[in-house]
Every structure is written in structure tokens, then in C-alpha cells.
Ligand code: SAM
């Protein structure tokens with residue numbers, strides 16, 4: 001059985017982008033109100049008293065857009081100071097990163113994954129939503145600021161959508177030639193914006209690898225991460241290219257993670273809502289942390305049996321309407 005030691009913590013369900021693959025075009029999303037969010041103290045208490053004692057050691061902060069969370073740097077510092085924390089990382093769209101990267105690094109954030117779906121301003125805006133002024137430049141400056149601040153290697157996540165950004169796969173892979181960046185291509189999942197999903201809206205990773213192989217060749221990467229990406233390298237490149245192939249090569253069986261939503265629900269699997277537990281209400285009604293630990297241990301026990309199989313997506317069983325930003329991607 002897989003050791004489950006990795007917790008993804010959603011800090012906020014709001015986002016300043018509306019990526020087409022994440023948020024339905026016409027969605028009127030209901031956002032959580034501030035009192036419904038776990039507070040910084042509650043998050044730290046849950047980690048110290050509940051998750052660390054039950055074996056969790058790696059934590060990723062996400063959202064929605066985590067950089068929208070007030071007092072984020074203080075929260076990062078408080079988590080980084082917990083002695084048992086082995087890895088503290090964050091996934092962000094980088095739009096607000098330019099002014100925060102150095103402070104986050106100083107506060108103890110170890111690693112950053114940044115979503116960047118296009119190098120072309122127009123395509124980028126077409127994917128993230130049009131806000132009048134392009135958001136590509138500030139995003140790119142955020143990425144460079146992160147690199148300058150010391151986040152090395154830097155991971156860039158690209159969700160590949162046929163006909164929208166798949167023609168840029170080679171340009172995005174080329175970023176790794178001169179920089180020690182890890183560019184990871186993610187197969188689009190039919191979550192949130194189901195209408196975008198049909199046979200043509202995701203491209204199997206192997207097809208992308210073939211395109212890259214044809215241009216430069218591709219070797220198995222020297223460093224395989226401990227996450228779901230298969231890592232490769234263009235010969236002579238400084239960085240790597242990774243492929244997250246949850247649609248074509250379901251890796252649910254080796255899943256090592258659980259997810260905590262911004263309002264304190266712990267779910268054993270990205271898509272399992274029926275077995276989730278409400279840690280925030282329990283904490284606020286003074287349920288002892290010992291009882292909370294038992295609840296988490298129970299979820300750890302049942303997790304292998306309740307993992308939702310992504311390969312069921314698109315079947316009746318696989319209809320799923322919440323967005324990644326709501327779940328906490
Ligand atoms: N806002 C941050 C960001 O975009 O990096 C963090 C949250 S976002 C939900 C986390 C990751 O989920 C991003 O890398 C995004 O590309 C990915 N994601 C969202 N919807 C997806 C989908 N339908 N299929 C595949 N990946 C998706």
C-alpha cells in the first residue's frame with residue numbers, strides 16, 4: 001500500500017483567472033466567505049496536532065489562487081517552522097508573484113509550481129479570460145521573480161488543449177534548453193468544464209513526447225520526482241520535461257495524497273466527496289485533536305478503496321461538476 005504523506009491544502013477558493021479548463025464559461029461561482037475559511041491558526045493547529053502525527057510530511061499550498069490569501073507569508077513562515085515538515089510547496093498562476101516571490105522564499109517556501117499555458121499573449125488571455133489588459137506580462141515577470149528569488153528548479157505546468165495551445169508544445173519544451181526549469185504537460189481532465197471535454201480535448205502524453213522526440217530526441221530524465229509526472233530530458237538541456245498523464249495512464253493506484261479544502265473538508269481523493277470529513281466544524285466545536293487524528297487515520301485506511309478512478313471520467317459514473325479551483329487543485 002502506498003504511504004500517504006502528502007497533503008494539498010487549498011487556502012482560498014477564489015481566483016483572479018478563469019481558465020477555460022478549470023472554470024465553466026458561464027459559471028456563477030459561489031465563493032466562500034472569510035469566516036468560512038480555515039484561519040491561519042487553524043491550519044497550523046491541524047498540521048501540528050493532526051496531520052503530522054498521522055504521518056504527513058509534505059505540504060502543498062494551492063487554491064483557487066493561493067496568492068490571494070491575506071497574510072500568506074505569515075502562514076508560510078508558521079508552517080515552515082514546524083520541525084517535521086520535509087517539504088513545503090505552492091501551486092500558483094504567478095499573476096501576483098512578482099512582489100511576493102522573495103518574501104515567500106525567505107519565509108521558508110521550498111518549491112513553486114507555476115501554471116503557464118502559453119507563451120503567446122493572445123492565446124494566454126484566451127485561456128485565462130480577457131480582462132481588458134493582458135495578464136501575460138505580469139505573469140511572466142512573476143515567473144522570473146521566482147527564479148531570481150531562488151526557487152530552483154522551477155516547475156511550469158501546462159494544461160494542453162488541442163487547437164488552443166498544443167501547437168506551442170515545442171516552444172514550451174524549448175524553455176528547458178537553457179534554463180533549469182521543469183516544464184510539465186498535463187492532460188486535460190473533464191472536471192469543471194465538462195463541455196470542453198470530448199474525445200478531442202485531451203492529447204495523450206505519448207503523442208506530445210513523439211513530437212518532442214522528433215525534433216530533439218528525448219531521454220528518460222535522471223531525476224524522477226516523487227509526484228505523478230514521468231520525467232524526460234531533451235539531450236543537453238538544462239531542465240526537464242514532465243508528463244502528467246492521469247487520463248491515458250491512470251495513476252490513482254499509486255496516489256500518495258489527500259486534500260484539505262479551504263473550508264476545512266478533508267477528502268481522501270480529488271473526486272471523492274462522499275467520504276470527506278469536516279475538520280473545521282469539529283475543531284470549532286472543540287472536538288479533541290485525538291478524535292480528529294482518529295478520523296484522519298480512518299480515511300487513510302479506507303483511501304485505497306475509495307479512490308475515484310479518473311479512467312471512469314466521461315462515463316455516467318464520471319460526471320463531475322465542481323471545478324478544480326473549488327476543490328483545491
Ligand atoms: N491557481 C493555481 C494555478 O493555476 O496554478 C493553483 C490552483 S489550480 C486549480 C492547480 C492546477 O490544476 C493547475 O496547474 C491547473 O493547470 C490544474 N487544473 C485545473 N483544472 C484542470 C483540468 N480540468 N485538467 C487538468 N488540470 C487542471
Ligand code: SF4
Pocket residue numbers: 015016017018019022023063064065093115324325329
Ligand atoms: Fe486557472 Fe488556477 Fe484559477 Fe483554476 S484556480 S482558474 S487553473 S489560475
